[in-house]
Amino acid sequence: MLAPMAGYTDAPTRVFAKRYGCGITVTEMVSAQSLVQANWQAKELLTTFEQGPVAVQLFGHNPDHFAKCAQMDCLQKFDVIDVNMGCPVRKIVSNGDGSALMGNVKLASEIVTALKNNTDKVVSVKMRLGQKSKNAVDFAKAMEQAGADYLTVHGRTATQMYSGVSDKEMVLTVAKAVAIPVFANGDVKTVDDFNFYTQNGCHGVAIGRGALGRPYVFAQIDGKDFQFDLQSIMEEHLQQLTKITKENVAVNEMKKHVAFYMKGVYCGKQLVIDAMTAKTKEEMLCYIQKWFKDHGTYCIGRT
Numbered sequence: 295m296l297a298p299m300a301g302y303t304d305a306p307t308r309v310f311a312k313r314y315g316c317g318i319t320v321t322e323m324v325s326a327q328s329l330v331q332a333n334w335q336a337k338e339l340l341t342t343f344e345q346g347p348v349a350v351q352l353f354g355h356n357p358d359h360f361a362k363c364a365q366m367d368c369l370q371k372f373d374v375i376d377v378n379m380g381c382p383v384r385k386i387v388s389n390g391d392g393s394a395l396m397g398n399v400k401l402a403s404e405i406v407t408a409l410k411n412n413t414d415k416v417v418s419v420k421m422r423l424g425q426k427s428k429n430a431v432d433f434a435k436a437m438e439q440a441g442a443d444y445l446t447v448h449g450r451t452a453t454q455m456y457s458g459v460s461d462k463e464m465v466l467t468v469a470k471a472v473a474i475p476v477f478a479n480g481d482v483k484t485v486d487d488f489n490f491y492t493q494n495g496c497h498g499v500a501i502g503r504g505a506l507g508r509p510y511v512f513a514q515i516d517g518k519d520f521q522f523d524l525q526s527i528m529e530e531h532l533q534q535l536t537k538i539t540k541e542n543v544a545v546n547e548m549k550k551h552v553a554f555y556m557k558g559v560y561c562g563k564q565l566v567i568d569a570m571t572a573k574t575k576e577e578m579l580c581y582i583q584k585w586f587k588d589h590g591t592y593c594i595g596r597t
């Protein structure tokens with residue numbers, strides 16, 4: 295699975311992940327309340343080009359909003375409705391959303407039940423090990439009891455945010471405590487990480503940062519042949535972004551992606567710096583093309 299990352303797992307990123315063999319992709323988190331209020335920016339996040347299975351991730355704290363969302367036309371193209379119960383960001387948690395739900399098991403259960411009562415779709419929960427203390431085992435059991443079909447478990451507490459090391463053993467303990475499938479998440483980057491989890495009771499893994507700029511990680515895990523041409527993937531990413539949002543927004547979004555695509559590439563920093571100054575799609579394309587003209591093609595793969 296490609297783990298959801300707000301501001302990063304846009305529609306093109308998800309298409310590339312699928313192209314290299316990713317199973318489930320998940321949209322960036324979308325506010326259940328905004329969807330109910332027909333907010334167009336929230337709806338833009340629902341743009342999908344990839345073929346299923348695709349999950350839409352909702353955040354919120356009002357079971358009625360989730361129930362209404364489950365019945366909305368714009369959600370019917372998705373295979374899974376995933377509930378964000380892991381986001382540690384202050385403005386989300388202070389509303390009682392995201393990881394705050396791990397401190398309110400009753401409300402979290404009501405949200406899952408509200409979804410299950412209003413859709414035949416698969417319902418999943420993305421959670422952490424807890425807020426401050428690690429209540430993941432009891433919480434996971436409660437989500438299973440409420441009707442969740444699978445769980446994605448990030449091996450950190452909300453207080454840890456993204457620092458420290460993901461607690462692999464605790465993720466396995468959660469997986470063993472429930473009968474529903476568990477996808478392990480947190481610091482998964484290699485075939486060894488994948489094997490560790492899947493050989494010890496997890497159904498699969500969700501890869502976040504490890505897939506940014508390197509969608510081929512899914513092919514590496516599958517042991518499949520692949521070809522990855524950095525220039526063409528960046529150009530395609532930019533073209534796709536300009537199809538789904540305004541040009542200036544697409545160009546700004548692309549700057550973040552260029553930084554990930556060029557990470558670890560010899561002399562790649564120059565393109566990252568140039569891209570930061572781009573104001574139009576044409577300028578961004580020129581910088582990309584110039585870099586590859588100066589430095590040669592950059593292809594990796596396994597055949």
Ligand SMILES: Cc1cc2nc3c(=O)[nH]c(=O)nc-3n(C[C@H](O)[C@H](O)[C@H](O)COP(=O)(O)O)c2cc1C
Pocket residue numbers: 297298299300301302322323351378379380381420448456479480481482500501502503504
């Ligand atoms: C920039 C960023 C945005 C994120 N946005 C979301 C999100 O919208 N929903 C969510 O459930 N998790 C979100 N996460 C958490 C990731 O899905 C994942 O749980 C976390 O990064 C740990 O996995 P990793 O080590 O593979 O990156 C985000 C993480 C990052 C770094």
